[in-house]
Amino acid sequence: MTPMSSNLSWGNVGAHVAPLKNAAGAAIVAIGLVAALVGSLGASPVTAVRALVNGSVGSSPSLGQTVMITSVLALTGLASAVPFTARMLNVGAEGQLYAGAIAAIAVGLSPVADLPEPLPIVLLVLAGMVAGALWAALPGLLRAYLGANEVIASLMLTFVAVLLVDYATKSIWPSGLAQNTRPLPDQALLPELSSSTNITLGAPLAAVAVLCIWLVMKRGSLGFQIRATGLGVEAARMNGTPIARVWVLSFALGGAAAGLGGVVLVAGIHGTLIANGAAGLGFLGIAVALVARLNPAWIVPSALLFASLRVGGSALQVEAGISAATGELLVGVLVISLLAAGTLKISHQEAAA
């Protein structure tokens, strides 16, 4: 990337310090804004911060929860990062996650679960990834071959997926409780790795997925084509890149990651399919991808940041008496401030200017 070469001369050092100053300023503004809001709601910002920290890493169950949510967020982050690199704005990771979740519950509650030991889980994971990839390929196909706007199409499919989950919990696999399906049988659950933290196989699975996508993007020919398409469609086309196919595949690759996120959520965290169980984890993936600068290598730390805010946010209600949505508000304000500061960009041309 360009910063490496320009670092060679001292004259350019200032140009790299300025964005960092901007980023720090943006973060301070964002935290100040939310602190002011928390204060005006009658809670002490200090209590709120303590609740955030305690709630995310303060005890082993909450630490485990943070690890598991980090896994899901890393996967939905990839679901945005890969298509974004091709300049395909996939904003429907939430729907793709649900597609994977529905496939996982369908396999887990079917006779497949009675097969010998590793098979149910292998099939469950594969089904989730395929479902996510197909759900994501739809807006990609609509864009590549029918010229429909992929942003709106992927959003609309998210609303459809949310309603499908609602239908699945109420009518296909009802449990008697309003909000969730029958629980998965034990042999269809991702095995627990540590009982004190409830960390399951989902976390290493997510790590492997991040590694695979990092390899594809940095070393694979598909990754090269995705990056080339993102840098300039016309130049890539001249060079013989099959643009339409690259668009669809970038969507499908991202969708497979989101689908795996759905599997982790259903078979590795909840043990059942819950209506609105993702509650924004897919949309949060956009923030994860942006802060990681679309680079798979930075996805995990970025996901960890947002997962702690998210998990800690749920402690706000109990400890500071303010809505758990404050955590999400902080995330939104923080990322918007970084966008306004020019720290986060998805367009390469703009970054060079």
Place this chain on the structure above:
Amino acid sequence: MSVSQLVFATGIGLMVPLLWAALGETITELSGTINVGVEGVMVLAAFATGYVYQHDGGAVAALLAAIAVGIACGAFLSFLYVRRRADQIVSGILFTAAASALALVLAQQDTTPTTIKSIPRLSVPLLSDIPWIGDVAFNQNALAYAALAAVPCTHYLMQHTWFGLHARAAGERPLVDEVAGVSVRGIRYFALTLGCTLVAVGGGTLVLSTAGTFESGIVNGRGFIALAVVVLARWTPHKAILGALLFGLSQALQFQARGIWGLSALPSDVLLMIPFVLAIFALVAGRHSRYPTAVGEPYRPRAEVGPNSQ
């Protein structure tokens, strides 16, 4: 009323918020900015409207609250999209997420008991006596008539005024504006703020024509559907009526399905999916419609770029 009359009467009611939002977004997009944060503006406006209306502010004050929210959102998004040149689609989505969270935080804070009330329906003299159509179209609330009146106003503003001409230039060839001595950014600030104000009126309508209270999920994707309506209507205000009506009717089906043969057997979730699936078809149907050339591209004035670039 017969079932078909009920579907159309409900559909026209549901059309109104979409129409307000689509008109606002049409103005915004024609001037070269795409605001994916429509949903977020509607959520905040709906909250403000519900808050004022429930605290005995009256319908007019409630609507003014929505307008104030629209102007504030427009000013903020202008800063973000136009001045700071942030990626419009990504920041629009994140704005929606933050706005929804903010509305939720504020709504949970307000624990006063709510009363269900909506603004009165007004029947138009003479016209409401027309046999079938009278009950359906001419017995709506004031905001519905105002939305229809806003259509020719938007058309006139965009096609026959100084502002409209330069706004469309800012959306197609921003340099033309600059050469003519008109600030592209200034035009876009104004268009985005006006657009957000109309969108906010749509969010207010949603509250005032239903239960008169804000609840989370009240907007439920309508802001995003409005984006599809704009594409389907090809940035033309009068076609936006048809587009919004189509989606209003598709949303009305879920309320009247019991009386319609063939629909009564479908699960409610499938009925709720209809508008979203329809929006995807609308995008495909509108695939030959072209977004304004410069839409989504932040403009840098020549003075700022310098003489030697490009």
